[in-house]
Amino acid sequence: MISPAAAYRNLLLFVLPALAVYLVFAVLPLATSIVMSFFQTNGASGDIFVGLANYERLFTHPTISARFWNALLNNMQYFAIHLIVEVPMGLLLAALLTSGKLARSEGIYRTLLFIPATLSVVIVGFVWRLIINPLWGLVGFPLLGTESTALTTISLMSVWQYFGIPMVFLYSALLAVPNELVEAANIDGAGGWTTFWKIKFPLIAPQFGLIAILTYIWTFNGFDLVFALNGSAPGPNYSTDILGTYFYRTFFGSSGQLADLDLGAAVATIIFLTVLLVTAAYFWLIQRRLKSYSV
Amino acid sequence: MRSIRVSIPLAATLGVMFSGSVGAAFADPVTITLNSWRTEDIAVWQDTILPAFEAKHPDIKVEFAPINTNEYNAAVQSQIEGGAGGDLITCRPFDVNREWIKRGYFESLEGLPGLANFDKTSRAAWSGADDKTYCLPVAAVLAGFYYNADIFKELGLKVPTTSAEFIDVLQAIKKDGRYTPLAYGSAESWQLAYNGLYSIGPAYWKGEEGRLGLIDGKKKLTDPEFVDAIAAFGAWKPFLPAGQESLNYADMTQLFTLGKAAILPDGSWDINQATSTGLNVGVFGPPVPKAGDQRYLQEMPDMGIGINAKSAHKDAAKTFLDWVAGPEFQELYVNAAPGFFAMSSKPVTYKNKLAQDFADLKKGAQLTPRLALDRLSAGTPPLDDETWRLLQVMFTKSDVTPQQVATELQAGLASWYGPQKK
Numbered sequence: 001m002i003s004p005a006a007a008y009r010n011l012l013l014f015v016l017p018a019l020a021v022y023l024v025f026a027v028l029p030l031a032t033s034i035v036m037s038f039f040q041t042n043g044a045s046g047d048i049f050v051g052l053a054n055y056e057r058l059f060t061h062p063t064i065s066a067r068f069w070n071a072l073l074n075n076m077q078y079f080a081i082h083l084i085v086e087v088p089m090g091l092l093l094a095a096l097l098t099s100g101k102l103a104r105s106e107g108i109y110r111t112l113l114f115i116p117a118t119l120s121v122v123i124v125g126f127v128w129r130l131i132i133n134p135l136w137g138l139v140g141f142p143l144l145g146t147e148s149t150a151l152t153t154i155s156l157m158s159v160w161q162y163f164g165i166p167m168v169f170l171y172s173a174l175l176a177v178p179n180e181l182v183e184a185a186n187i188d189g190a191g192g193w194t195t196f197w198k199i200k201f202p203l204i205a206p207q208f209g210l211i212a213i214l215t216y217i218w219t220f221n222g223f224d225l226v227f228a229l230n231g232s233a234p235g236p237n238y239s240t241d242i243l244g245t246y247f248y249r250t251f252f253g254s255s256g257q258l259a260d261l262d263l264g265a266a267v268a269t270i271i272f273l274t275v276l277l278v279t280a281a282y283f284w285l286i287q288r289r290l291k292s293y294s295v
Numbered sequence: 296m297r298s299i300r301v302s303i304p305l306a307a308t309l310g311v312m313f314s315g316s317v318g319a320a321f322a323d324p325v326t327i328t329l330n331s332w333r334t335e336d337i338a339v340w341q342d343t344i345l346p347a348f349e350a351k352h353p354d355i356k357v358e359f360a361p362i363n364t365n366e367y368n369a370a371v372q373s374q375i376e377g378g379a380g381g382d383l384i385t386c387r388p389f390d391v392n393r394e395w396i397k398r399g400y401f402e403s404l405e406g407l408p409g410l411a412n413f414d415k416t417s418r419a420a421w422s423g424a425d426d427k428t429y430c431l432p433v434a435a436v437l438a439g440f441y442y443n444a445d446i447f448k449e450l451g452l453k454v455p456t457t458s459a460e461f462i463d464v465l466q467a468i469k470k471d472g473r474y475t476p477l478a479y480g481s482a483e484s485w486q487l488a489y490n491g492l493y494s495i496g497p498a499y500w501k502g503e504e505g506r507l508g509l510i511d512g513k514k515k516l517t518d519p520e521f522v523d524a525i526a527a528f529g530a531w532k533p534f535l536p537a538g539q540e541s542l543n544y545a546d547m548t549q550l551f552t553l554g555k556a557a558i559l560p561d562g563s564w565d566i567n568q569a570t571s572t573g574l575n576v577g578v579f580g581p582p583v584p585k586a587g588d589q590r591y592l593q594e595m596p597d598m599g600i601g602i603n604a605k606s607a608h609k610d611a612a613k614t615f616l617d618w619v620a621g622p623e624f625q626e627l628y629v630n631a632a633p634g635f636f637a638m639s640s641k642p643v644t645y646k647n648k649l650a651q652d653f654a655d656l657k658k659g660a661q662l663t664p665r666l667a668l669d670r671l672s673a674g675t676p677p678l679d680d681e682t683w684r685l686l687q688v689m690f691t692k693s694d695v696t697p698q699q700v701a702t703e704l705q706a707g708l709a710s711w712y713g714p715q716k717k
Contacts, residue, residue, distance in 0.1 A: 063675050134538020134541050140537065140538060142538040144540075145480075145539070145540025145542075146691065147691065147692075231483075233484070235484055236540070236688065237684055238684070257680050258673065
């Protein structure tokens with residue numbers, strides 16, 4: 001018989017390796033980056049504590065703040081398109097896959113639909129850029145070169161790539177819905193539509209909420225596709241600039257802009273807080289109240 | 296950051312111990328190291344350039360020590376500030392280097408005989424606030440217009456020399472209808488500035504006169520010569536391919552190399568690409584506003600080499616730089632890396648015919664670097680960045696005038712750049 005104290009000691013021993021890696025490679029860099037945002041590190045006299053000066057610059061300098069708000073608004077649009085198109089599309093396809101209408105080809109469809117999510121963003125960006133290229137492609141209109149359509153175009157490319165993720169996620173949730181409930185509903189005379197919305201959807205609502213908030217986190221940390229397509233100063237006229245590219249440009253500099261590590265750290269902290277606060281609020285206010293039915 | 300600083304004294308100590316022991320064992324030859332960001336040049340230096348130097352100076356051994364391009368600036372800074380670093384440092388042009396000079400990284404090169412081979416404009420990118428030169432100019436890139444000589448022959452066109460002739464040529468190609476006049480698109484905004492405005496603009500703002508005028512605050516971007524230059528560049532718009540708003544740099548080069556477009560406004564670094572499909576390609580310089588006007592050409596300094604102020608072998612480093620200043624090195628380097636051009640006023644022969652044609656454009660032309668990279672982009676918003684953005688806006692929207700572009704550029708610059716405030 002192991003004493004409780006020894007059990008805890010063993011537990012700690014087992015957790016320690018993973019905890020150490022997590023602390024050193026995730027928590028520590030995050031903390032140093034937050035600390036850095038309160039310093040001026042590139043001066044001749046070493047690191048100087050400057051309080052909120054970097055944040056003040058971020059929110060009051062006419063150019064820097066204008067670009068920041070522009071990137072934030074663009075990012076909201078980028079998220080909204082994912083939420084409105086990608087998540088419902090994932091739900092629809094998951095519902096179709098589990099409806100039994102596809103019979104034996106279900107596995108083939110599931111695989112085919114998931115393939116884009118396994119591709120590299122660089123490939124996705126390259127292929128789509130060729131498909132919609134006005135010179136060699138299918139669309140004569142310069143979708144990526146027009147301010148009003150560029151961001152939506154990039155968002156939809158990303159949706160095309162990643163709709164497989166919510167699909168698989170919701171697919172597995174739907175598989176877990178007990179058949180007895182569906183059969184009982186059928187016996188009570190419910191059609192496919194009613195069964196889905198009255199029986200299946202309420203049962204997978206927590207997962208649906210989770211994938212929505214994950215989409216939020218992914219899009220607000222988004223960077224790669226925009227960078228692959230438009231570089232670190234994404235045009236035209238910064239219309240496709242999102243927080244990730246804004247941060248990259250500030251922290252690492254671009255060919256037209258000098259790197260500013262401290263301001264970059266401030267931007268990173270703001271992005272972190274944006275993601276953290278909304279996610280926390282979601283879990284406190286919504287996810288807790290979603291009833292999980294147990295059967 | 297901190298960990299790097301801590302490790303430097305250690306590295307420096309080891310380095311001193313190492314070189315000390317080597318020095319004790321062999322009094323001769325002296326070994327000097329050269330830091331560079333051109334990792335791709337390692338074979339060129341080791342197999343061609345350094346053996347040629349060492350054959351002449353058996354008492355000096357040079358070691359080429361490249362650092363990854365993206366880490367170069369940060370690495371050099373932390374090395375030198377820790378008292379280490381190579382004896383010879385490859386210098387970035389303009390603002391980065393000006394900061395390095397200010398921090399005392401380099402030994403002044405004044406008095407080096409080879410420096411006489413370079414004029415003031417060539418040295419400007421590596422001069423300090425005291426007007427002394429700290430790095431020896433090694434290579435520059437040029438900008439101009441590649442043209443498909445067969446299309447020109449087929450349509451009976453002559454290479455244009457004035458802005459009016461240039462537009463006439465574009466008009467004639469457009470009227471014929473078989474070829475796109477200009478292989479040019481605005482998806483990548485940098486090349487609107489570097490291969491467009493900064494290439495044809497100097498003829499309007501008189502090269503250095505306009506550029507230095509902006510730096511001194513004597514001229515404004517809203518002055519007529521700058522607005523005219525932006526307007527002359529905007530006049531290209533009707534001659535670009537359909538959907539140019541979405542075409543990137545690779546698309547435009549491809550359009551030209553496939554023989555579907557007559558003229559490609561581009562930089563000298565693209566020589567190998569532009570001729571990769573075996574087309575009969577020629578090159579011409581930016582047109583002048585009126586016949587008989589002075590010709591201008593964009594020559595962008597790319598790299599120089601300076602001496603580390605803390606080097607223990609300054610005499611050997613000076614001997615090496617004096618050789619770098621001479622025609623032997625210049626010819627070896629530019630022929631090993633086509634697209635790069637010697638900045639020396641001594642004639643240099645290029646084995647690549649198109650490169651020689653490009654170099655010939657320098658004859659009789661006044662040279663000037665890119666407009667906004669010297670001092671004017673060291674604040675927020677950087678003038679260079681704003682130029683990219685606003686030229687792209689002008690090329691992707693129909694209702695933006697050159698005057699508006701100039702006004703917004705000036706407002707951005709005047710918001711932070713001292714000599715332009717007022």
